[in-house]
Amino acid sequence: MIVYGPVPSRRLGQSIGINNIPPKSCSYSCIYCQLGRTNRMQVNRHEFYKPEEIFHEAKLKIKQLNNKNEYADYFSFVPDGEPTLDINLGTEIDMLKCFDIKIAVITNASLIWMDDVKEDLMKADWISVSIDAVDEDTWRKIDRPHRSLKHQDILNGIVEFSKVYKGTLVTETMLVDGINDHEACIKGIAEQLAVILPKKAYLLVPTRPPAENNVKRPSKDSLINAAEMVHSISGVDVECITGDEKEEGFFFSEDIVNDILSITSVHPIREEIVNEMLKKRNLDNTVIDNLIKQDIIIEYLHEGKKFYRRNINDI
Ligand code: SF4
Structure with missing residues (x-):
């Protein structure tokens, strides 16, 4: 392709x-x-x-x-x-x-x-x-x-x-x-x-x-x-x-967890974007909820919007 x-x-x-x-x-x-x-x-x-x-x-x-x-x-x-x-x-x-x-x-x-x-x-x-x-x-x-x-x-x-x-x-x-x-x-x-x-x-x-x-x-x-x-x-x-990007972008694989982790390692990601990624794969929020529970991802608010970022202590 x-x-x-x-x-x-x-x-x-x-x-x-x-x-x-x-x-x-x-x-x-x-x-x-x-x-x-x-x-x-x-x-x-x-x-x-x-x-x-x-x-x-x-x-x-x-x-x-x-x-x-x-x-x-x-x-x-x-x-x-x-x-x-x-x-x-x-x-x-x-x-x-x-x-x-x-x-x-x-x-x-x-x-x-x-x-x-x-x-x-x-x-x-x-x-x-x-x-x-x-x-x-x-x-x-x-x-x-x-x-x-x-x-x-x-x-x-x-x-x-x-x-x-x-x-x-x-x-x-x-x-x-x-x-x-x-x-x-x-x-x-x-x-x-x-x-x-x-x-x-x-x-x-x-x-x-x-x-x-x-x-x-x-x-x-x-x-x-x-x-x-x-x-x-x-x-x-x-x-x-400093993240695991390939040249100019993140490559969406079939593995949603890897996708989320590779993006959040480099910069915070907005809630809507994560929701969109999940929707595309017919998944619900359980994936991100589990990452938060395991302390791999941190959820926070910035200017009224929800963001997720990688917990750097976990890397
Ligand atoms: S310039 Fe060529 S060898 Fe160097 S990183 Fe790019 S593709 Fe690879």
């Missing part, structure tokens, strides 16, 4: 995923990648699917949503590989615009120095680019790039793009314990962000299972220090994402 969802996403609301790259074609083989090691390492753009095929699936998805009175905030290109390897990305974005839904692309930015990639990305409303390191050694260690890529070209490409892009640009930095969470590395990233000035800098931590077993999350202190340093040097808003 190329078009899936919608899935609730912390950053993008209800997001319809577009998987325009089959697993796993990428220009990187990040040590933290949840898709495992890259088996199709590549940097040349080409066609993976016909744009018409993607458009057709998207049309069906929108029809299904309309029938159920549901909606989506975004189409997000968040595939099982690097989305800009798709030579039809710009055409696909153009075609999807007729649905009047915003379009997001989450890219590792490794090809952003290419003019045609920049042009394609310019068409989207929201772009996330990865910056895991600004020094070449750390970049090679963490992202394990295709041998033909040049780190400076990528960093310059991101800066150039940030100067002309009219949509919302954010950055993602995956912090890995002992690799890029030390002060010098964070300082370098922060200085780079001060030039790019994204709307927000997201700091992420690896979720299991990463491509390499020895990849570990940084400690909470290290993450807090990194967030403070990035903010104070760059002036950019920083947000940490």
